[in-house]
Amino acid sequence: MNLRKKIDEFKIITLPAIIIVFILFILILGFYFFSALPAIEKYGINLFITNVWQAAEEASKEVYGLAAPIWGSIYTATIAVLIALPLSLCYAIFVNDYAPKKLKYPLIIISDIMAGLPTIIYGIWGAFILVPLLRDHIMKFLYENLSFIPLFDYPPLSGYSYLSAGILLGIMVTPFAAAIIREAYAMIPSVYKEGLIALGATRYETTKVLIKYIKPAIISGLILAFGRALGETVAVSLVIGNSFNLTYKLFAPGYTISSLIANQFGNAVLYEYMTSVLYSAGLVLFVIGLIVNIIGLYYLKRWREYVFQ
Amino acid sequence: MSSNKHKAIRMIKDKIFLFIVGALTLLAIIPLFHIIISIFEKGLPIVLERGLTFITGTLSEGGIGPAIVGTLMLTALATIIGLPLAFLAGAYAYEFPNSFIGRATKMLLQIMLEFPTILVGTFVMGILVIPMGTFSALAGALALALILTPYVAVYTEEAMAEIPRIYKEGGYALGCTRAQVIFKVITKMAKKGILTGILIGMAKVAGETAPLLFTAGGLYEVYPTNPLEPVGAIPLLIYTLVQSPSIEDHQIAWGASLVMLIIFLAIFIPIRYSLKDDIKL
Numbered sequence: 001m002n003l004r005k006k007i008d009e010f011k012i013i014t015l016p017a018i019i020i021v022f023i024l025f026i027l028i029l030g031f032y033f034f035s036a037l038p039a040i041e042k043y044g045i046n047l048f049i050t051n052v053w054q055a056a057e058e059a060s061k062e063v064y065g066l067a068a069p070i071w072g073s074i075y076t077a078t079i080a081v082l083i084a085l086p087l088s089l090c091y092a093i094f095v096n097d098y099a100p101k102k103l104k105y106p107l108i109i110i111s112d113i114m115a116g117l118p119t120i121i122y123g124i125w126g127a128f129i130l131v132p133l134l135r136d137h138i139m140k141f142l143y144e145n146l147s148f149i150p151l152f153d154y155p156p157l158s159g160y161s162y163l164s165a166g167i168l169l170g171i172m173v174t175p176f177a178a179a180i181i182r183e184a185y186a187m188i189p190s191v192y193k194e195g196l197i198a199l200g201a202t203r204y205e206t207t208k209v210l211i212k213y214i215k216p217a218i219i220s221g222l223i224l225a226f227g228r229a230l231g232e233t234v235a236v237s238l239v240i241g242n243s244f245n246l247t248y249k250l251f252a253p254g255y256t257i258s259s260l261i262a263n264q265f266g267n268a269v270l271y272e273y274m275t276s277v278l279y280s281a282g283l284v285l286f287v288i289g290l291i292v293n294i295i296g297l298y299y300l301k302r303w304r305e306y307v308f309q
Numbered sequence: 310m311s312s313n314k315h316k317a318i319r320m321i322k323d324k325i326f327l328f329i330v331g332a333l334t335l336l337a338i339i340p341l342f343h344i345i346i347s348i349f350e351k352g353l354p355i356v357l358e359r360g361l362t363f364i365t366g367t368l369s370e371g372g373i374g375p376a377i378v379g380t381l382m383l384t385a386l387a388t389i390i391g392l393p394l395a396f397l398a399g400a401y402a403y404e405f406p407n408s409f410i411g412r413a414t415k416m417l418l419q420i421m422l423e424f425p426t427i428l429v430g431t432f433v434m435g436i437l438v439i440p441m442g443t444f445s446a447l448a449g450a451l452a453l454a455l456i457l458t459p460y461v462a463v464y465t466e467e468a469m470a471e472i473p474r475i476y477k478e479g480g481y482a483l484g485c486t487r488a489q490v491i492f493k494v495i496t497k498m499a500k501k502g503i504l505t506g507i508l509i510g511m512a513k514v515a516g517e518t519a520p521l522l523f524t525a526g527g528l529y530e531v532y533p534t535n536p537l538e539p540v541g542a543i544p545l546l547i548y549t550l551v552q553s554p555s556i557e558d559h560q561i562a563w564g565a566s567l568v569m570l571i572i573f574l575a576i577f578i579p580i581r582y583s584l585k586d587d588i589k590l
Contacts, residue, residue, distance in 0.1 A: 009488035010404065017397030018414055024455070025417055028432050035435060090333035098330065109581050110338050116509070116577060117344075118516025120544040124551050124566050125344045128351075128559070171340045178337065202319050204326035224423065231425025233519035234548050258427045258519070265431060265523055279435075282428050293423040297416070 032286055035279035039064070042273060047280055051246040059272035066257070066281050068246040072162065073256040073285065075248070076236065077229035079166025080173050081222050087170075088178035088221065092185045093207055108182075115175040123235035126168040131239055134167065135159030139251050154249040160241030163250040168239055169232060173225040180224065180300070184217030185210070187307050216303040223296035227289055233258040257285045345570065352567030355560045363564055368529035368546075373565050375532050379446070379541040382533055383525065384515045386450030391457040392507065398458070399465025400491055406470075415466065421459040429455045430520035437524070444526025446533060446540035452520035457510045464506020468499040505580055512576050516569065518544040543569050 039047060043064060050065030095107050139156035147153040154161075188210055196206040211218070241253020242263055261278050268274035356363050359371050366372025398414060405411030433452040438444055472495055480490035496503070526539030527549065533540040543565055550562035 009486055010400075010491055011487075013488060013492075014397045014401040014404075017394050018401050018410060020394060021398050021414065021417060021421075021458070025421065027436075028428075031432055031435055032428070087333050087337040090330045091337045094330050094334040098327070107334070107338065109578070110341055112581055113574070113577060114338070114341050116513065116573075117341075118518075118544055118569060118573060120516065120518045120547050121344060121348070121566055121570060121573075123518075124547055124562060125347055127551055129343070129347050174337050202323040204323045205319070207326070227423050231423070231427070233425070233427040233522075234544075238548075238551055258425055261427055261431060262519065262522055265434075279431070282431055285425055286428055289423070289425055290420065293420055296423075297419055 029286070032279055032283045035276060036283045037276070039273055039276035039280045043277075047277065048284065051244055053244050055271050055274060057271070062271060062273050064273065064277040066260075066277070066284065068244045069255040069257045069260040069281060070284055071246055072165075072240070072254040073230055073258070073288075075254070076162055076165045076169055076240070076256055077226050079163065080169035080229040081177075081226050083167060083170025084174040084177045084225050085222060087174045088181050088225075089211070089218065091174070091178045092182040093211075095182055096185045097203070097207070111175040111178055111182075114172075115179060119172070119232060119235045122168060122172050123238040126164070126235055127238040130168060131159040131164050134164055139163065143251065151248065151250050154247070154251040156251040158241065158253065160239055160253050161251045162240065162254045165236050165240040165254070165256070166250075168235055169229040172232065172235065173229050176228055177221040177225040180221035181214070181218055184214040184221075184303065184307075188213055214303075216299050216306070220296045220299035220303060223292055223299065227292040227296060230285065230289055230292065231258060233262050237262045257281045348563065348566050348570050351560075351563040352565075352570075355564040356567055359564070364568070367531065368561070371561065373529075373543065373546060373561065373568065375529050376541045376543045376546040376565065377568070379525070379528060379533050380515055380543045382446055382536070382540060383449050383453055383521070383542055384511055386446060386536060387453035387457050387514050388507070388511055390450060391454035391510075392461060394454075395458040395461035395510075396465055396503070399462035400469065400496075402462065402466045403469040403495075404487070404491060415463075418459040418462045418466075421455075422463060424456075424459075425519075426456055426517060427519040427522070430523050433520070434523040441537075443537075444524060444539040446525065446536040446538065449521050449525030449540060449542070450536070452524045453514040453517060456517060456520060457514045460510040460513060461503075461506050464509070465499070465503050468502025468506065469495050471502065472498045505584060508576065508580055512573060516544055516573060518542075518548050521545045522548075 047064060047066055048070065049067055051067040052063050052065040054061065054063040056062050091107075091111065095104055099107055135156050135158070139159060139161075142152045143154075143156055192210065192213065193206060196209055201209070236256050237259030240256060240259055242255055242259060243253045245252045245254050247254075260281055264274065265278055268278055359366070362370055362372045364372065364377065365374040367375055398418065402411055402415040402418065406415070429452050433448050433455070437448045437451060441448070469491075476494055476498060477490055480494045485494070521542055522545070525542055525545060527545055528539045528541040529546060547562045547565050547569070550558040550565070553559070
């Protein structure tokens with residue numbers, strides 16, 4: 001009887017699961033590190049700051065540099081967040097403050113559906129519908145009329161480009177950021193709003209003040225959206241054009257780390273160093289994603305603690 | 310006079326603001342309708358034209374039957390592998406929110422939730438596919454299980470945390486052990502939330518493509534039978550067909566997207582409607 005009390009069955013049952021989760025995480029990290037090591041040892045820092053992709057049957061002629069995909073990942077995720085910022089903010093404001101009761105719930109469900117929709121569905125729509133639309137109606141116009149701005153002076157031949165990928169990612173991460181911002185906006189104590197209205201503030205002025213109150217939640221929503229955009233694979237690889245272009249020009253085809261892995265991993269075993277190079281690329285994605293998500297989760301946690309004080 | 314003018318400017322600003330908020334909200338949700346309409350427009354003719362063959366036939370017969378079965382097989386296997394792990398880890402994070410291991414577990418689960426899914430695929434390829442020498446349903450399911458686990462665990466933890474403490478205290482007062490209180494009382498009360506988490510996790514992994522790219526392999530000419538052999542999946546099939554230059558393949562891809570969209574909406578909307586509160590994705 002006494003013995004039974006001392007042994008906590010709950011811990012005995014759950015601890016193996018916890019240990020497995022921890023081991024898995026360490027295993028993944030270690031696996032990526034050791035798989036990346038040969039390439040990092042061979043090419044050193046050049047692997048991350050140069051832009052070359054020379055696959056050769058002889059190992060000595062192989063040269064790789066991941067600058068273009070690393071840049072592409074960050075660039076497209078940044079475009080995505082710039083698009084998601086106004087859209088998700090306005091959505092959160094509208095749903096909380098202005099949407100008629102009948103519209104409010106459907107709007108929330110629509111946004112949740114968008115957040116959960118399989119990414120391949122965004123991918124096929126992006127590749128066959130969105131890209132031609134952007135090319136014919138937006139890129140061509142900007143190129144013909146505004147090409148003195150360096151951002152726009154790349155001829156939009158196929159339409160598969162950094163811009164297309166950024167816009168598609170923006171559409172995909174908006175509902176995700178919107179959910180976090182909406183939740184935070186709804187938590188603002190109503191006395192603040194009532195006070196502002198009592199002072200005679202217009203709706204615009206009221207919202208402007210309230211938005212400042214939830215700034216940490218907005219930042220965390222956008223950082224987590226950035227992390228999501230960074231890791232997205234199939235939808236991006238179908239619209240980005242998959243070529244090693246290290247440029248800020250919006251209409252140029254490019255690469256992201258995840259689309260590089262998706263495209264090259266299958267035939268990488270034919271070359272001595274390519275697999276290891278791709279694992280290094282994965283390691284970079286891993287580390288950037290880890291940092292971004294930890295910062296985002298930290299902000300979110302701090303905000304929640306602040307609200308529930 | 311100037312005060313009147315000032316007021317007018319404020320009112321105009323207010324109107325412009327309202328218009329922008331409404332317009333951008335509309336812009337944020339329009340893509341979904343455009344996607345649904347496009348998929349019906351392009352996918353419906355092909356599904357109607359081929360009828361039942363599209364659902365049951367192999368790829369050379371113009372159908373996606375093996376891919377549908379493959380997706381079911383992968384999802385079921387992933388759930389079998391991931392569910393026990395997820396439930397126990399979630400229960401632990403719920404029971405010890407203030408201990409170091411409990412906090413670390415929750416943090417880890419949240420980080421894994423946001424993990425790039427392609428990295429899970431390449432990881433499983435390295436530890437399972439290369440040693441085995443072949444793509445397999447097992448490898449695909451393991452990759453999906455790694456994505457399902459943090460999902461279900463976080464849902465389990467949150468569903469349990471919503472149960473009022475008083476029930477727990479009541480359980481202890483009756484002399485139950487910790488395991489009895491959590492697995493019998495709290496789990497039963499949080500059943501609905503946990504089940505929702507499991508269903509959403511399953512819907513999520515059924516739609517994943519990236520983790521399957523280098524693990525499942527693809528199989529579209531015969532129905533899968535052996536979990537140690539390659540298997541196909543609907544999203545993987547769509548991804549492959551979209552990249553093909555042939556128009557015929559694109560048509561099948563649209564048809565498959567329609568099937569997938571309908572399955573997704575049929576699962577997701579009822580779950581979403583049955584819940585009063587928000588669910589996090």
